Amino acid sequence: MLRSYLRLTLFALGLLVGVQVPGFIEAYAQHVEARRLEAQQGLQGFQETARRFFHGDLDVLVEHYRTSEDPVFQSDAQSVSVLVERARLLEREWQAMQRPWYARAWHVAFAGEPRLRGEVWSGYRFQVLLAPEAIAWGIGCALALAWLVESLLLALNYPFRSKRRHGRRLYR
Structure with missing residues (x-):
């Protein structure tokens, strides 16, 4: 017995x-989307500058900042580069979360960004x-x-x- x-x-x-699995996957997807929109907003001014002077290529803008004679631009090159890489990472994560349910589950469990997964886990409410x-x-x-x-x-x-x-x- x-x-x-x-x-x-x-x-x-x-x-x-x-x-809990679908709820966590959905929370991860929403977290990624919110961060992605935030990253896009943070890059908006730099994207406009890149559009005006470098045919929209942010990498060329960052390289221009790095090779500039102005120490302020040289200093900002690293900051802009980090923003660009973060936006690309979030875009890749967002694209992964647009796939079918089984691919989303696999991505969150095994291929998702560990830091993002940790952020979602720390704020996740069981339901x-x-x-x-x-x-x-x-x-x-x-x-x-x-x-x-x-x-x-x-x-x-x-x-x-x-x-x-x-x-x-x-x-x-």
Whole structure:
């Protein structure tokens, strides 16, 4: 009886963990989009300058700042370069979050920017969504966790099974 309750508890735990997946992916996508818009806004003036003088190429603008005789421009080259790289990173992340659900899940879990994922995790509020994708994730995770633990326990128990006991079952 205790074993049945443990199985149910394990299944419920898997279900609760699984329903968090779509919410976390959505929170990550929203975080990336907000940061991307913020980065674009921060680069707006530099993009206008690059459009006017360098055919819109921000890399040429940064290189111009680096090679300038003016120490102020040289100093600002690093700051602008960091802004440009950040905007490109956020654009790549945003593009990844426009793909199908399975690609989004894989990206967030394994290929997403660790710092962004950490920011989202620190502000994430656990919730039980009753959306179809959350229910599917929940049931899938619950079944996978239950199957994995059950298989592991059976595999660990296998060497300790009595051959004598096993033999009796065959002949009855």
